Structure formats: structure tokens, C-alpha cells
Amino acid sequence: MTLNDKIYKWLDDRFKLSELLPPIVKHPAPLNVVSNPLYCLGGTAFLCFLILVITGIFLAMYYKPTPAEAYKSVEHIMTAVPMGSLIRSVHHWAANTMIAAVMLHMMRIYFMGAYKKPRELNWVVGISLLLITTTFGFSGYLLPWDQLAFWATKIGTGIAGSIPVIGGYISLILVGGNDIGAETLTRFFAIHVMILPIAIATLLGLHFMMVRIQGISGRL
Amino acid sequence: MALIEVEKHEVEEEQKPEPVRVRGLPFFPHFLLREVVVMCLIAGGLIMLASIYPAGLLKPADPFDTPSPIYPEWYFLYVFGFLKFWTWDLGPIPAKMIGVTVPMVLWYGLLILVPFIDRNPSSDIRKRKVAVTLGVIVLIGILYFTYFSIVHH
Known part of the structure; x- marks a missing residue:
């Protein structure tokens, strides 16, 4: 009995792995999914998400969310931290790729009619994921606290603020005052690294569970 | 394999x-x-x-110096484009309110309701002419407003 067998047996005795694993491991991927590269888009988005989590954690170790320190810390990441420039740039590109992949994934679902019964709710969850992904992008845009970040956020929150009825509240919640400043930066940081990650992880779990239960929609 | x-x-x-x-x-x-x-x-x-192409970093934020032009992220350009494009008041509703509400609230509202609006059970693309045509029109529209926002800066 090799060491691997011993570890497997130890786990199997406790968690019934021999019953648990086969349905996962032997579950066949349908041929149309295997042969059509359009089915890669959702997985691409998820891979980008994982890369974003990892690079994001590294960035959070050096980033300081105050107006006085934010720009300097990003500059420090880009020039002094080993691999810092690569990590931030991969974070940047993975974010843009993720949004593109999510949008293309949605277009595939739409044009293939894959949102129809019984998958209506998964479409709703998917649109929420699209919203969360773009909000991720919007909140991350401010964090470097450079000219582009500041003024794009000023205009963006201004536009959100002119939505009838709820706009004023949205703007107040996001900006945390009348003008973009320290309050806004800490809010955007909290939204970007705490609120949205929890929201997206929950919805991704639901998204994948529904795919698992209902299967991938049939041929075109 | x-x-x-x-x-x-x-x-x-x-x-x-x-x-x-x-x-x-x-x-x-x-x-x-x-x-x-x-x-x-x-x-x-x-x-x-x-x-x-490393991620960029401009000059530090300065609330008293408005740079020009300011571009949002590319996936929000169509919102700006539509806001610039729509200059007509509809009765008591000011043009700006329409310009903000249509590409954000109305657009995402309709998008979420797609499976409940489209009751056609067929997923054959040849039997879904209305849905596919609408999809293509919306797609062209979004691309057009994105283009519009870049040109009319």
C-alpha cells in the first residue's frame, strides 16, 4: 500500500470519497460543449476572476486607501515592489478581459436562446453578475487616485446621481459627502475588496450550482 | 483523445x-x-x-485641475455616448434625465426581464427572428453610442 493509497483510505473511511467522487469525476462534458470554443467564455471569465483575486490580494498588501498615500503606494508598487508592476498590470488586463468575457458570454446565451425555460433564474443571476463585474471595474478605477481616476469617478458618480428618485441616495452612499475625497476613497476600497467579492462569490456559487443541476443548454 | x-x-x-x-x-x-x-x-x-502594455498611472489627482479629455472605462462609454446623443426633452421630462435613465435603469431592467419577455419556447435561431433582430439592433446601437462618445468629445 503506497502512501497515496493510505491517505485516500484514511479520507475515504471518514468522508465516503468512493461514493462522493465518481459523479463529479466521471460526469461527461457534452460533445457540443467540447467542440465549440464559444462555450469557453464563461470559464474564461471565471479564470480571470481567480487571477483577479490572487493579484488583488497582493495589491492590497501594499495599497493604502487614503488621499495622501494612495497615489504614492501605487507608484511604490509600480517602481519599487518586486514584480509589483507585473502584478498590477495583470490585475488591470484580467479585469478588462473578464468584463469582455462576461459580455460575450451573455451574448452567446442570448443568441443561442439558452436563457429559456428552465434557465430563467440563471439568466437573472447572470445579469446580476454582469452588474457586479462592471461595478468592480468602476470602484477599482478610483483607487490609484490619479487624475483619470478622480475625474472619471466625478463624472460617473454625477451620472449615477442624476437617476430619478434613487440617484441622490446612490450618489450619497458612493461619495459619502458632497465631494470626492477621503470618504469616497475608503468607501470605494471597501466596496471593491469586501462587499463586491462576497456578493460575486455568492452569486457565482448559485450560477454554477444551477448549471450543474439543469445541465448546459442543448445545441443551437 | x-x-x-x-x-x-x-x-x-x-x-x-x-x-x-x-x-x-x-x-x-x-x-x-x-x-x-x-x-x-x-x-x-x-x-x-x-x-x-503595463497599467498606466497619470499625475496625482488634483480637484482644481480638470483634464481633457476624460474617458471612463470602455464598457461605460455607451452611457456617455447616449447622454451626449439624446438632446430632446420629452414633454415635462428633461433630456438629461432620459439620457441617464435609458442606458442604465431601463437597459438593465429590460435585460434582467429577457426570459420573461421572450416567451417563445424555441431555441432554434431560425424560429427566433424577432429576438435575434432585436439583439442585433441593440448590439449595433451600443457599438454606435460607444463610437459616438469617442468622436464627440
Whole structure:
């Protein structure tokens, strides 16, 4: 009995792995999914998400969310931290790729009619994921606290603020005052690294569970 | 690559349980191997892009110095484009309110309701002319407003 067998047996005795694993491991991927590269888009988005989590954690170790320190810390990441420039740039590109992949994934679902019964709710969850992904992008845009970040956020929150009825509240919640400043930066940081990650992880779990239960929609 | 046939038992009615054969690639190891290869390609592509075009950093934020032009992220450009494009008041509703509400609230509202609006049960693209036409029109519209926002800056 090799060491691997011993570890497997130890786990199997406790968690019934021999019953648990086969349905996962032997579950066949349908041929149309295997042969059509359009089915890669959702997985691409998820891979980008994982890369974003990892690079994001590294960035959070050096980033300081105050107006006085934010720009300097990003500059420090880009020039002094080993691999810092690569990590931030991969974070940047993975974010843009993720949004593109999510949008293309949605277009595939739409044009293939894959949102129809019984998958209506998964479409709703998917649109929420699209919203969360773009909000991720919007909140991350401010964090470097450079000219582009500041003024794009000023205009963006201004536009959100002119939505009838709820706009004023949205703007107040996001900006945390009348003008973009320290309050806004800490809010955007909290939204970007705490609120949205929890929201997206929950919805991704639901998204994948529904795919698992209902299967991938049939041929075109 | 080994294609195998997996047996699945249908639990339907009192018909004799005939095994339904699903042709496909077993998840482990064949499908997973393919996925890992694709993942490596994407990760490699991202690292290459990041090395050639590093993320930018402009001058520090200055609330008293408005730069021009200011572009939002590319996926919000269509909102700006529509806001610039729509200059007509509709009765008591000011043009700006329409310009903000249509591409954000109305657009996402309609998008979420798609499966409840489109009651056509067919997923055959030839039997979904209305949905496909509307989809193409919306797509062209979004591309047009994105273009509009870049040109009319």
C-alpha cells in the first residue's frame, strides 16, 4: 500500500470519497460543449476572476486607501515592489478581459436562446453578475487616485446621481459627502475588496450550482 | 483523445428503464486537461499583455485641475455616448434625465426581464427572428453610442 493509497483510505473511511467522487469525476462534458470554443467564455471569465483575486490580494498588501498615500503606494508598487508592476498590470488586463468575457458570454446565451425555460433564474443571476463585474471595474478605477481616476469617478458618480428618485441616495452612499475625497476613497476600497467579492462569490456559487443541476443548454 | 460513452438511467414513467447513452468527454482527466491547457493559454496571454502594455498611472489627482479629455472605462462609454446623443426633452421630462435613465435603469431592467419577455419556447435561431433582430439592433446601437462618445468629445 503506497502512501497515496493510505491517505485516500484514511479520507475515504471518514468522508465516503468512493461514493462522493465518481459523479463529479466521471460526469461527461457534452460533445457540443467540447467542440465549440464559444462555450469557453464563461470559464474564461471565471479564470480571470481567480487571477483577479490572487493579484488583488497582493495589491492590497501594499495599497493604502487614503488621499495622501494612495497615489504614492501605487507608484511604490509600480517602481519599487518586486514584480509589483507585473502584478498590477495583470490585475488591470484580467479585469478588462473578464468584463469582455462576461459580455460575450451573455451574448452567446442570448443568441443561442439558452436563457429559456428552465434557465430563467440563471439568466437573472447572470445579469446580476454582469452588474457586479462592471461595478468592480468602476470602484477599482478610483483607487490609484490619479487624475483619470478622480475625474472619471466625478463624472460617473454625477451620472449615477442624476437617476430619478434613487440617484441622490446612490450618489450619497458612493461619495459619502458632497465631494470626492477621503470618504469616497475608503468607501470605494471597501466596496471593491469586501462587499463586491462576497456578493460575486455568492452569486457565482448559485450560477454554477444551477448549471450543474439543469445541465448546459442543448445545441443551437 | 478518448471519447467514452457513459450510461445514464432514465427514471421515467413505468417504461422499461432503457439506458440513455450520452456521448461526451469524461470530466476527469480528459476534459480537465483541455481546460488546464486553455487556462494556461489565457494566463500566458494576460501576462504577455501586462508586460507589453503595463497599467498606466497619470499625475496625482488634483480637484482644481480638470483634464481633457476624460474617458471612463470602455464598457461605460455607451452611457456617455447616449447622454451626449439624446438632446430632446420629452414633454415635462428633461433630456438629461432620459439620457441617464435609458442606458442604465431601463437597459438593465429590460435585460434582467429577457426570459420573461421572450416567451417563445424555441431555441432554434431560425424560429427566433424577432429576438435575434432585436439583439442585433441593440448590439449595433451600443457599438454606435460607444463610437459616438469617442468622436464627440
